[in-house]
Amino acid sequence: MIMADFWERYSRSRSAVLGLAILGLVIFMAAIANLIFPDDPFRLAGQPMSLPGTNGFLLGSDTLGRDVAAGIAHGAKTSIMIGLVATLASVFIGLIFGAFAGYYGGRTDDLLMRITEIFQTIPSFIFAILLVAIMKPSIESIVIAITVVSWPGVARLVRGEFLSLKNREFVQACHTLGMSDSRIMLREMLPNCLSPIIVIGSLMVATAILIESGLAFLGLGDPNIMSWGFQIGAGRTMLRSAWWICTFPGIAILVTVLSINLVGEGLNDALNPRLRERN
Amino acid sequence: MSTKLLSIRDLHIVLPSGAEREFAVEELNLDLAKGETLCIVGESGSGKSLTARAIMGLLPAPHVRVEKGEINFDGEDIVKISYDRLREIRGSEISMIFQEPMTALNPVMTIGKQIDEVFRFHVNMSSKERVQRSIKLLEDVHLPDPEKLISAYPHELSGGQRQRAMIAMALALDPKIIIADEPTTALDVTTQAQILKLIKEMQLAYNTGVLFITHDFGVVADIADRVVVMQEGRIVETGTVKQVLNAPKHPYTQGLIAAVPRLKPRAARARSDETALEVRGLNKIFGGGRGLFGFGVPSRKVVAVKDVELDLRRGETLGVVGESGSGKSTLARCIIRLLENDGGKIMLEGVDLNRLDRAGMRPWRAKIQMVFQDPFASLNPRIKVGDIIAQGPVTQGVSKDLAVERARELMSIVGLDERAFNRYPHEFSGGQRQRIGIARALALNPEILIADEPVSALDVSIQAQILSLLDKIRDQMNLSMIFITHDLRVAAQVCDRLAVMRYGEIVETGATAEVFAAPQHSYTKELLAAVPGQGWEQETPISPAA
Numbered sequence: 001m002i003m004a005d006f007w008e009r010y011s012r013s014r015s016a017v018l019g020l021a022i023l024g025l026v027i028f029m030a031a032i033a034n035l036i037f038p039d040d041p042f043r044l045a046g047q048p049m050s051l052p053g054t055n056g057f058l059l060g061s062d063t064l065g066r067d068v069a070a071g072i073a074h075g076a077k078t079s080i081m082i083g084l085v086a087t088l089a090s091v092f093i094g095l096i097f098g099a100f101a102g103y104y105g106g107r108t109d110d111l112l113m114r115i116t117e118i119f120q121t122i123p124s125f126i127f128a129i130l131l132v133a134i135m136k137p138s139i140e141s142i143v144i145a146i147t148v149v150s151w152p153g154v155a156r157l158v159r160g161e162f163l164s165l166k167n168r169e170f171v172q173a174c175h176t177l178g179m180s181d182s183r184i185m186l187r188e189m190l191p192n193c194l195s196p197i198i199v200i201g202s203l204m205v206a207t208a209i210l211i212e213s214g215l216a217f218l219g220l221g222d223p224n225i226m227s228w229g230f231q232i233g234a235g236r237t238m239l240r241s242a243w244w245i246c247t248f249p250g251i252a253i254l255v256t257v258l259s260i261n262l263v264g265e266g267l268n269d270a271l272n273p274r275l276r277e278r279n
Numbered sequence: 280m281s282t283k284l285l286s287i288r289d290l291h292i293v294l295p296s297g298a299e300r301e302f303a304v305e306e307l308n309l310d311l312a313k314g315e316t317l318c319i320v321g322e323s324g325s326g327k328s329l330t331a332r333a334i335m336g337l338l339p340a341p342h343v344r345v346e347k348g349e350i351n352f353d354g355e356d357i358v359k360i361s362y363d364r365l366r367e368i369r370g371s372e373i374s375m376i377f378q379e380p381m382t383a384l385n386p387v388m389t390i391g392k393q394i395d396e397v398f399r400f401h402v403n404m405s406s407k408e409r410v411q412r413s414i415k416l417l418e419d420v421h422l423p424d425p426e427k428l429i430s431a432y433p434h435e436l437s438g439g440q441r442q443r444a445m446i447a448m449a450l451a452l453d454p455k456i457i458i459a460d461e462p463t464t465a466l467d468v469t470t471q472a473q474i475l476k477l478i479k480e481m482q483l484a485y486n487t488g489v490l491f492i493t494h495d496f497g498v499v500a501d502i503a504d505r506v507v508v509m510q511e512g513r514i515v516e517t518g519t520v521k522q523v524l525n526a527p528k529h530p531y532t533q534g535l536i537a538a539v540p541r542l543k544p545r546a547a548r549a550r551s552d553e554t555a556l557e558v559r560g561l562n563k564i565f566g567g568g569r570g571l572f573g574f575g576v577p578s579r580k581v582v583a584v585k586d587v588e589l590d591l592r593r594g595e596t597l598g599v600v601g602e603s604g605s606g607k608s609t610l611a612r613c614i615i616r617l618l619e620n621d622g623g624k625i626m627l628e629g630v631d632l633n634r635l636d637r638a639g640m641r642p643w644r645a646k647i648q649m650v651f652q653d654p655f656a657s658l659n660p661r662i663k664v665g666d667i668i669a670q671g672p673v674t675q676g677v678s679k680d681l682a683v684e685r686a687r688e689l690m691s692i693v694g695l696d697e698r699a700f701n702r703y704p705h706e707f708s709g710g711q712r713q714r715i716g717i718a719r720a721l722a723l724n725p726e727i728l729i730a731d732e733p734v735s736a737l738d739v740s741i742q743a744q745i746l747s748l749l750d751k752i753r754d755q756m757n758l759s760m761i762f763i764t765h766d767l768r769v770a771a772q773v774c775d776r777l778a779v780m781r782y783g784e785i786v787e788t789g790a791t792a793e794v795f796a797a798p799q800h801s802y803t804k805e806l807l808a809a810v811p812g813q814g815w816e817q818e819t820p821i822s823p824a825a
Contacts, residue, residue: 169657172617173719177671178644191661 009270016266022259026252030076037070041226045070052244060244062235068245072252074226079256082139082212083205086146091201093147094154099185101155102162113159116152124149128211132220139222142215146208157200161193195271202264206257213253228253284455284488285311285334290348292329292338292512303329303343304512311456316482316489318499318520321509322535322738327492330509331458333357334490335375336365353455371401374449378461380441384433390417390444391429397451416447419484420477439470443477450481457482458490463498467602468765472809475502494739496539497768497812500524508532524815538743540768542810544791548775551593555759556614556647556727558589561623563606563613563783583609584620585783589761591727596753596760598774598791600767600806606783607763608652611729614761615649616640627727645675648720652732654712658704664715665690665700671722682722689718692755693748710741714748721752728753729761734769746773767810771795779803 011017039045048065050057059068101112119127128145135141165171166189174184215221216229217236228249235245290307294300304326311317319327332338334350336357350357352373357365377383385393394413398404404412410429417425420443433441442462449457459478463471479502482489491502499506499520506523508516508531516529527533563584583606591597599607613620616632625632632643648671651657658667665686672682690699693714704712713733720728730749734742750773753760764770770777770791777794779787779802787800798804 169651169653170659172612173649173651173657173716174670175617176615176644176647176649177674177719177723178641179670179674183674188659188662192659 006270010266013266013269015262016269019259019262019266022255023263026076026256026259027080029073030080033070033073033077037067037073039070041070041074042066049238049242052248059248060242062231062242062245063238068231068248071226071231072228072249075228075231075249076252076256078139078225078227079209079212079253082143082146083208083260086143086150086208086212087201087204089143089147090151090204091154091197094151095158095190095197097151097155098158098160099162099190102159103166103181103185103189105163105166109159112155116155119148120152122149125211125214128215129218129220132215137215137220137222139225142212142220142222145215146211149211150204150207153204154197154200157196158193161196162189165189165192198271199264199268202260202267206260206264209253209257209260283310283312284353285309285490286351287330287334288349288351290330290333290350291346292326292333293344293346295342299324300511302346302512304333307348307512307514309507309514309517311488311490313455313488314482314486316479316491316502316504318491318493318503318506319509320493320496320499320506320535322494322740324511325509326512327509328460331375331460331490331492334456334458335369335373367401370397370454371452372454373456373458374452374454376442376445376449376457376459376462379465380438380445381433383445384441386433389430389432390436394429394444394448394451397448401452412451413447416451417444419450419481420444420447422447437470438466439473442466442470442474446474446477446481450485450487453485454487456488456490458492460492461494462491464493464495468767468811469602469805469809471498471811475811478502495811496524496536496739497810497815500812500815508535534740538740540743540746540766540772542768542771542795542813544771544795545773545775547790547792548595550595550775553593554590555593555595555627556589556591556761557624557626558587558614559624559626561587561610561613561625562621563609563618564621583783584613587623587783587785589778589785589788591759591761593759594753594757595775596762596773598770598777599761599763599780600765600770600777601780602765602806605780607765607780608731609783610780611649611731611761611763615647615729617649642675645671645723646725647727647729648723648725650713650716650720650728650730650733653736654709654716655736657716658712660704663701663703664695664707667704667715668718668722671719675723685722686718689721692721692752693718708741709737710745713737713741713745717745717748717752721756724756725758727759727761729763731763732765733762735764735766742769749773767806779806 044065045067046057046061046065047055048061048063050061052058052060055061057067057069059072061067097112097116101109128149131145131148132141135144171184171188174188212221212227213229213232216227217233219233221227221230231249232246235242239246287307287309290304291302292304294303307330309317319330321327329338329343333345334357338344345358348358352368357368391410391413394416395409398409398412413429414425417428422428422440422443436444462478463474466474475498478489481487493499503520506518506520507514508523508529510531516523516527516532523532524536527536561584562582565581565583587610589597599610601607609618612618614625620633623633627643627646630643632640635643665683668686668689669679669682672685673679687697687700690697695711695714695718699707704715707715733749734745737745746769749760752758762770762773774791777789777791778785779794779800781802787794787798787803794803795807798807
């Protein structure tokens, strides 16, 4: 019943539903990539620089004769996987930092927040490049780099929520009942700040996909895994003679990030209690 | 009575569809004459504030609007006039005083500037003249040092001074009507008495009609000439203040007035010899901000609780009374160890709780429990009512089944429906939520209950129910209670003994009847003298068992 209620509020926004539909398509494409393009996307599939729709290439081929469409389908897998894993990891770290800082306050808060600020002061994309360069480009190092640059935002958000919740009377009432700190944090406070965490998490997936594409474009992607950023990077020198090599992966990134942002905004509206009361 | 200033006929205000009722205000008729104070009394949701807003043309349109009827002000119908004319009327002919002076004043503008604005928008005056008028106004409302005050910002003034400045603004253009929407509700009782006196004085000086909205019958008795009682958007009774207060006709008014706690202390009960809780030399100092990385000494210190000594005997109710900022809530939180204190003893059954660490404190938690002030903030919105009540025993190691059984039992003790068990807190009203809070506190079978302003957020009729519930459970469970309140009427009803607090110190303790009959400390005398509606009390014979 709660789910039905939630869906009703979510579906009130048409753009949020559209975003969810597009995102569903992208995920579907990632899931069936191995079925429709069973071969390695790096394989030379035919004549190089074929126009879209010629030589059996739906979206054309690149300078080495790789299939752009196959690259996009397999790249979707990479993007979604990296987006999800990096977001989950950074939400987890951010939650721990933010919850402890907000709940205990004082010295603990000072210490944890100074650490968070150190990470926040370094421009995140440059920091991510640096990390990947140090660790050797691989899918693990990319996930780690994205996580390291994105958790501070979650930590600050969670800290703020916990700071305001800890002085609420219902939390104080739990103290007077003798409840343990971990139980208060997990059972009492966390459920009350889930909505903003879900929203920021959904938007972080989009940022993670962008960072991954950026890294791959600069040649810092995992050399064994097909990615949208890599495709654009490989085709960028041929932009004037073979526009399709860059354009289609670019559209894929645009559409996916846009759809995730739409979903995030829709979640925000659906979970925002103030909007809920107004209706 | 002289000429009619305002007459409202058959006013209907609609609420948006899906609201609790169709009309916020229905078939409302009222008249206000020059120099008259008309009080609109009612509980929350009775439509009294919307009526006031309708007169100012300040309804939150288009959701809430006047459906039909007329508001006749000096020959003009406010419902129909143009927006420009309405703007002219606002401030110059009808002005308003709001409940919360801090939010009604602009925090980034000086007081002088805000009064000046009123003149600038409505009359043509040189700036020098405006400054002089502003100073004169501040003088009229008895603000100290008006020349300096016009360059002060709202945050530099106390609550009472801010409300005085608001009144000065309202009076600036010598309006015909002043609408005061609960102007003293956010103020302390001594400040409230001064503001009421000021409003009365200004009204005499300017011969204004005052429409005074309040929920407090004490205030009504002090200030009103005539009274209108509203219930769910309808007027149920109108009359002079004597008629309504001393001989109410409508059963709703009778109920409301009966629910007002009398200022007569309850009959004294024998004091037990057994000590339940002893507090010795308790101190609490709040430190200010610390430097980078949290090192260094606190820069600013506020002593919130100073050398407090309390004796609570078995089965008695000890009232801690005082105004806001007196440290009474801090004291409660120190006793129950929600706040760490800065030295002192809290003796319970021969053990000094103050020396126990968190883990050591856990088994003692069950013995002292607390009921909180705000029934909306004190319950976790994501947990079902039954689980909220059962939480305590489960935490203390009672099996889930036993705890649930106990929770059901408690729900019937505090007068909640069995079906409430599986519902969420937001489905309940303020009074019901406070019952849930009480049930949660009782679930651990405490010996001592600390109630921090448990009824101050509730309407007067609900307040009476909760007070009698607290009385009932105290007797049933032989509880000792520390009852914190700012309302001396409530204190008189429930407390056996009183401790009067000011600036973190207890200035006087004694049996309630003694403190009321012969207050020793000058501050206690001041507090008692400031309780509104005392004149009314003397005229009315105390109704038996109010």
